Amino acid sequence: MHNYFYLHGFASGPKSAKARFLGDRFRERQLDLQVLDLNDGDFPHLTLTRQLQQVARVLPQQSATIIGSSFGGLTAAWLGDRHPQIERLILLAPAFQFMDCWLPTLETSVLERWKSSGTLSVYHFGEGKVLPLHYEFAIDCQQYSQIQLQCPIETLILHGIADEVIPIQVSRDYARTRPWVKLIELESDHGLGDAMERIWQEIQRFCQL
Template identity: 60%
Template sequence: MPKSSYIYLHGFASGPQSAKAIDLLDRFSALQIPLKTPDLNQGDFSHLTMSRQLHQVAAEFPPPPTPVTLIGSSFGGLASAWLGQQQLQCEKLVLLAPAFQFLSHWLPKLGEETLQRWQTEGYLSVYHYREKRSLPLSYQFVRDANQYREEQLQRPIPTLILHGIYDETIPIQASRYFAASRPWVKLIELDSDHSLANVLPEIWQQIQAFCHL
């Protein structure tokens, strides 16, 4: 069996130059293992959807039978979980603060009025951390995300979740709930927030052990 191919999926309104992506690139590089870090914005954040991400990343897969290990952060973690469900080439998942129940955490924070305006006008101004500015996001993002029901994620693929107990963006309860009914999922709770910035060495240790690097 060929060695696994590794792909890192960054989070929502982020990019492949994020702190976690650069840290992992450096660590994989030191082991002389390639790590792909596609830009999921595709130069058009305004028309980002989960479906577009899934098609984009699937196109990055090597030819079968090379197995793929996905490492996904936040919304990239949620996308990784769906790719693990859909793509039999996926042999392992590492999910960093995965954005389970994303819409139910994010939309209430916007408020009913903003949500109504977004739906009516078609676009919402969203702060993009990599671009360091606000960009319009199409309401199609919500429509598309609504069709992805997490109860359908039932493929027993070895999964490691690393989630901070002080995460205010995606509460750790979301990962606890996901792991509770899936015996193939291992959840490790970390003394951190959504960024996981203070536990990068610990994350790497867990990835090395899980992926046998």
């Protein structure tokens, strides 16, 4: 039995538009897409390490494909590097170099307050409200260097050329040095909302559904 998982993005949730769209498409094929809630009931204490541990606890011993969006895509890449039962990765606008892309968008004063106070106010799209995020998130991310991601796992990346959050060049650089990665560039932004039908077509082809 092959297992399929979906990992949502940063400050998102299991009821996101992409999660619902893909869940519906998999059900139409009589397949179960397991959509995890990476907030784990405690978004303020979110870290990449915690996400990796959370997913690892539910991974089966049998083969699996992981679909990850944005920060969930980054999480998927690290999981694929560590767990041999993961046979394929599908990364939607993966948040490689996440902190390098995100921190410069914060004003210096905001970043300093995050360090000194310990929390940063973040709008959580899944909850529809502002929530605090502890500075441990930033500290934890610093220990993960994507240059370490060298496991030759079959990977499909779909990334919008107008991505305003994670520049497509990040995925281009990642794919260029990893021959097992296929990058498809889409006429879309970070949300990829207008490209979901194309994404589903590529997922079916990649997974041979």
